[in-house]
Amino acid sequence: xxxxxxxxxxxxxxxxxxxxxxxxxxxxxxxxxxxxxxxxxxxxxxxxxxxxxxxxxxxxxxxxxxxxxxxxxxxxxxxxxxxxxxxxxxxxxxxxxxxxxxxxxxxxxxxxxxxxxxxxx
Ligand code: SF4
Numbered sequence: 001x002x003x004x005x006x007x008x009x010x011x012x013x014x015x016x017x018x019x020x021x022x023x024x025x026x027x028x029x030x031x032x033x034x035x036x037x038x039x040x041x042x043x044x045x046x047x048x049x050x051x052x053x054x055x056x057x058x059x060x061x062x063x064x065x066x067x068x069x070x071x072x073x074x075x076x077x078x079x080x081x082x083x084x085x086x087x088x089x090x091x092x093x094x095x096x097x098x099x100x101x102x103x104x105x106x107x108x109x110x111x112x113x114x115x116x117x118x119x120x121x
Contacts, residue, residue: 014065023056031075032075050075070088086105096108
């Protein structure tokens with residue numbers, strides 16, 4: 001019998017949470033900024049969208065999804081674009097391999113140094 005535990009789950013399972021979304025069926029314009037919207041209009045629109053998210057039963061799933069796909073636009077899970085882009089930036093930094101400074105601090109030799117042109121001279 002074939003092992004199926006390592007296969008990806010059905011695509012529909014990834015989107016099931018959207019069936020319970022508080023914004024389902026709503027006009028989503030309030031969740032995404034129109035071109036050239038700035039300042040108080042931006043803040044008011046985002047605040048209204050976040051109020052919808054406040055009562056949403058799938059807020060966590062929504063935010064997790066937006067972070068997983070690194071969604072740059074709109075309000076997702078009660079988090080606006082600027083806040084989410086900061087979370088995405090931190091998420092990327094946490095995943096980034098540590099640099100030469102870390103290698104030195106743990107006393108390891110940086111393998112990139114041996115192959116650099118300067119190392120041969
Ligand atoms: S958290 Fe907000 S954007 Fe996400 S599904 Fe719920 S209402 Fe919609």
